[in-house]
Amino acid sequence: MIRLLSRLIPVGVLSIFWVVLISYLSLDGNPFNASEMRLFPGADKVIHALMYLVLSTVFVFDYARYMYPRKLSILQTCLCPLCAFVYSLLMEALQAMTDAGRTADVWDAVANCLGAVSGFLLIRIFILKWIYGAIGMENVEQ
Numbered sequence: 001m002i003r004l005l006s007r008l009i010p011v012g013v014l015s016i017f018w019v020v021l022i023s024y025l026s027l028d029g030n031p032f033n034a035s036e037m038r039l040f041p042g043a044d045k046v047i048h049a050l051m052y053l054v055l056s057t058v059f060v061f062d063y064a065r066y067m068y069p070r071k072l073s074i075l076q077t078c079l080c081p082l083c084a085f086v087y088s089l090l091m092e093a094l095q096a097m098t099d100a101g102r103t104a105d106v107w108d109a110v111a112n113c114l115g116a117v118s119g120f121l122l123i124r125i126f127i128l129k130w131i132y133g134a135i136g137m138e139n140v141e142q
Helices: 002-008 013-027 031-036 043-067 074-097 106-134
Strands: none
Touching: 013 043, 013 074, 043 074, 043 106, 074 106
C-alpha cells in the first residue's frame, strides 16, 4: 500500500503539503479555534516538536525518493532536519514581524529543534529502512 502511494504521489508533494500546513498553523492568529481547546500545560511545545518531527521525516522521505536509486548518506540525511529547523526559525521570525495575533517564542524554537533532531534519530534508526522498502530499495546496500 505504501509503495503504491509513494508511486502515485509525486516527489515533493508531501513536503509542500506539510510546509503549507505548518505555515498556516504558525501564522494564523487562531487556527482551528485553538484558543478554545483545553490542553495540558506545555501542550503547545509538544505539538511544535511533533510537527517538526513529521516535517523532517517527510523531507527525508521525499529526498530519498528524489535520490532514487542512490541511498542517502548520513550528511544528506542530516540536511533534512537542519532544513526543518531553519524553516522553524523563519516561522518564528515571521510571527514576530506580523500582527496576526501570534508571538515569537524562544521555547517554541527549542521545541521545533528537538522535534527535528528526534525526527533525525528516528529516521536513521528506524524509518529509513522502511522508506527504502516503500520505494522499492529494500535489497540495496547502504
